[in-house]
């Protein structure tokens with residue numbers, strides 16, 4: 001079976017051939033893998049790519065003297081994974097320490113954090129994973145760090161409001177762009193070279209001198225990133241930040257109900273905003289999706305057990321009874 005590769009694939013392959021270092025090579029190979037059609041004809045190619053990627057990662061690790069397992073992938077857990085990025089000393093560790101049970105080291109000196117520290121942030125009936133990482137400006141960590149950043153569901157940029165937040169943001173975006181990562185709303189579908197990421201900004205150290213004054217113009221300029229001002233040290237505005245992180249992940253929670261029984265309100269099924277009854281069914285079991293006839297739905301005012309079709313759009317909090 002022919003592989004039927006797209007022009008975008010060949011472009012990524014060209015980037016691979018021209019890559020100047022292992023990080024760029026990994027990046028290009030991951031792009032190739034992501035856009036390659038998945039069918040029998042590409043099985044071997046995809047396996048080759050995966051092997052090359054893991055070999056490159058291994059080589060980089062050996063060179064950096066890093067410990068295996070600790071470095072590359074932070075195991076995803078909960079309803080979404082948000083990675084905190086920022087300048088050294090902006091307060092990333094302090095924030096993760098405040099919002100989760102994790103206890104990352106907080107230090108007065110830059111580059112306190114050396115390896116990722118994941119923590120779970122409880123939000124109503126779900127948990128969202130926050131990952132504290134070293135500053136992406138830490139050159140010694142970059143090779144593996146960028147993979148953690150690329151794998152995240154969303155990025156939370158932490159800037160110090162008392163110290164030129166606009167410059168920090170501009171430099172962070174520039175740094176990300178070097179690694180072919182841009183805010184998702186700026187990347188169009190054809191631009192496969194760039195990986196679009198959900199990005200949001202939190203301005204920290206609101207308690208510090210000039211921070212509140214700096215925040216207003218900053219908020220206006222970077223409104224696309226929905227900036228929120230907090231003080232991690234004083235625990236100020238952290239509730240708004242929790243809400244904002246949840247909203248920003250665009251999660252829809254849906255609850256299962258078996259006919260004749262009470263709904264299971266303890267274990268929401270996590271879906272993307274814009275998901276349908278069919279997506280919900282598929283998430284529960286492949287067979288459900290195939291055999292689904294219709295569903296009954298309880299939710300906002302409008303729905304009190306009505307029959308709906310498989311393409312019915314779900315809203316956060318809906319309860320669904322599947323009929324197959």
Ligand SMILES: Nc1nc2c(ncn2[C@@H]2O[C@H](COP(=O)(O)OP(=O)(O)OP(=O)(O)O)[C@@H](O)[C@H]2O)c(=O)[nH]1
Nearest residue numbers: 088089090091092093094107108111112113232233
């Ligand atoms: N005034 C003030 N200081 C803060 C706040 N949050 C953190 N800090 C201080 O800023 C310094 C750096 O905090 P960290 O949380 O270690 O910063 P980080 O971004 O994790 O730094 P690296 O790990 O080095 O990249 C520490 O001295 C904190 O006490 C805040 O809201 N207000």
Ligand SMILES: [Mg+2]
Nearest residue numbers: 092093112113
């Ligand atoms: Mg830190």
